[in-house]
Amino acid sequence: MIKSFFIVNKQKFLFVFMMLVLAVLIVPIQGREDINPPLDITYNPYTTSLSSSTGTATPIQESSLVNYQAKSSPTLELLSSRKTQADTTLSQKTVYLTFDDGPSKLTSEVLDILKESNIHATFFVLGEQVKRFPELVTRVIDEGHALGNHSYNHNYEELYKGFSPFWSQIKQTEQAIAAITGSHTSLVRAPGGTAGHFDDTYFKLLKEGGYQVVDWNVDSGDSKRRGVPARDIIKDATTPINSDQVVVLMHDGNGHEETVKSLPKIISYYKEKGYKFEVLTPELPNLESFQFKVTKSARALQRPQPSEEWIVTNVLPNAELFSHGKRLVMEIGRMETAFKQGEYRISDGKIMVPLRTMMDKIGVNVRWDVNKKLAIIDTGLKSLQISVATDDWTIVNKNTISQTMNIPVQMNGNTLWVPLREILNATGHNPISIKVSDEEWRIRTL
Numbered sequence: 086m087i088k089s090f091f092i093v094n095k096q097k098f099l100f101v102f103m104m105l106v107l108a109v110l111i112v113p114i115q116g117r118e119d120i121n122p123p124l125d126i127t128y129n130p131y132t133t134s135l136s137s138s139t140g141t142a143t144p145i146q147e148s149s150l151v152n153y154q155a156k157s158s159p160t161l162e163l164l165s166s167r168k169t170q171a172d173t174t175l176s177q178k179t180v181y182l183t184f185d186d187g188p189s190k191l192t193s194e195v196l197d198i199l200k201e202s203n204i205h206a207t208f209f210v211l212g213e214q215v216k217r218f219p220e221l222v223t224r225v226i227d228e229g230h231a232l233g234n235h236s237y238n239h240n241y242e243e244l245y246k247g248f249s250p251f252w253s254q255i256k257q258t259e260q261a262i263a264a265i266t267g268s269h270t271s272l273v274r275a276p277g278g279t280a281g282h283f284d285d286t287y288f289k290l291l292k293e294g295g296y297q298v299v300d301w302n303v304d305s306g307d308s309k310r311r312g313v314p315a316r317d318i319i320k321d322a323t324t325p326i327n328s329d330q331v332v333v334l335m336h337d338g339n340g341h342e343e344t345v346k347s348l349p350k351i352i353s354y355y356k357e358k359g360y361k362f363e364v365l366t367p368e369l370p371n372l373e374s375f376q377f378k379v380t381k382s383a384r385a386l387q388r389p390q391p392s393e394e395w396i397v398t399n400v401l402p403n404a405e406l407f408s409h410g411k412r413l414v415m416e417i418g419r420m421e422t423a424f425k426q427g428e429y430r431i432s433d434g435k436i437m438v439p440l441r442t443m444m445d446k447i448g449v450n451v452r453w454d455v456n457k458k459l460a461i462i463d464t465g466l467k468s469l470q471i472s473v474a475t476d477d478w479t480i481v482n483k484n485t486i487s488q489t490m491n492i493p494v495q496m497n498g499n500t501l502w503v504p505l506r507e508i509l510n511a512t513g514h515n516p517i518s519i520k521v522s523d524e525e526w527r528i529r530t531l
């Protein structure tokens with residue numbers, strides 16, 4: 086009787102195990118699907134039709150225009166999708182210590198303790214505190230810790246009356262951080278956590294904007310009321326959970342002296358248990374497992390929904406901020422050329438390239454008329470003249486002007502930056518397909 090019970094369960098176990106193996110094998114293949122993103126993303130991505138004659142890119146269906154709310158953008162879904170391959174480091178016990186509401190005068194004490202223990206942590210900062218203590222933000226980065234965005238002022242009433250005020254606080258804090266560190270952080274933690282606050286719109290639009298939302302799975306309880314004693318914080322922060330991946334919520338804002346006091350004991354607990362200490366990064370494949378589920382009460386709040394136009398203007402182009410690790414590869418005829426990370430940039434939702442480098446790559450000569458402030462590109466029979474003063478692009482055909490367009494360019498130092506789509510079109514290399522992967526944009530042109 087007992088024996089047969091075990092045999093039946095063994096078979097069940099084997100079946101479940103095989104299904105899991107299959108799932109692991111199938112998921113990465115699906116994640117590699119080609120999509121067809123627009124080149125300039127201020128252009129409505131749902132009407133862009135760079136229809137492919139190669140069959141490699143998936144055309145965006147007209148119907149997705151109508152059904153936008155129900156269907157998220159394929160471009161941005163891919164941009165925000167994380168690497169799906171199994172990460173071997175996940176098999177190891179890992180603890181992510183996180184500190185919210187700082188920086189404050191307590192942050193330097195936290196940093197000292199982390200330094201002595203030779204470990205790193207993640208700081209979810211408030212924009213208004215960042216402005217007050219910029220030197221602590223610098224220290225956090227210099228000492229190898231990670232920064233996340235915890236809104237500007239932590240005011241629940243403002244943040245949770247609708248998505249757009251939440252969004253503007255995220256942007257405000259992001260800019261305050263970028264002004265100090267020079268880079269944008271895509272990690273976001275909701276003040277008070279997402280539970281009871283975030284509805285599906287908050288989760289969906291933040292993801293489409295290129296952000297990763299992280300809650301926690303161990304709460305140190307240090308903010309459940311004022312002055313929680315260190316011994317209680319230690320107890321709650323070291324409560325075992327059913328996971329090897331632990332994200333501990335703590336606070337380094339004003340009034341959290343007891344958290345600082347408890348920190349050495351919390352660290353030694355996890356060290357003794359064999360955990361390694363890591364910082365949260367956008368690349369972690371299991372980040373979403375640290376998100377709370379949308380609650381019924383949050384769904385029932387019926388807050389104003391942002392308009393489709395607002396989303397297309399604000400949220401969708403935003404994901405580009407976090408995608409410039411990609412190479413930009415162009416296939417022009419049989420030739421292939423690429424811009425590395427940092428050699429191109431995104432401005433107002435457009436991919437911009439330096440004109441001279443771009444022309445060098447495709448073997449076309451550029452002259453510079455100093456008096457008229459004109460860049461002159463000779464492409465055999467025609468020449469293209471770009472005026473830095475007026476943004477006019479004039480195509481001259483055997484001394485007669487055949488076409489003039491007004492396309493904004495940017496002059497920085499001696500470098501003239503031009504939008505990629507327009508320069509390709511103007512030089513007769515119209516884009517015919519675009520593919521995007523975790524590593525690169527790949528553009529095929531005529």
Ligand SMILES: [Zn+2]
Pocket residue numbers: 185186235239275276277
């Ligand atoms: Zn907080």
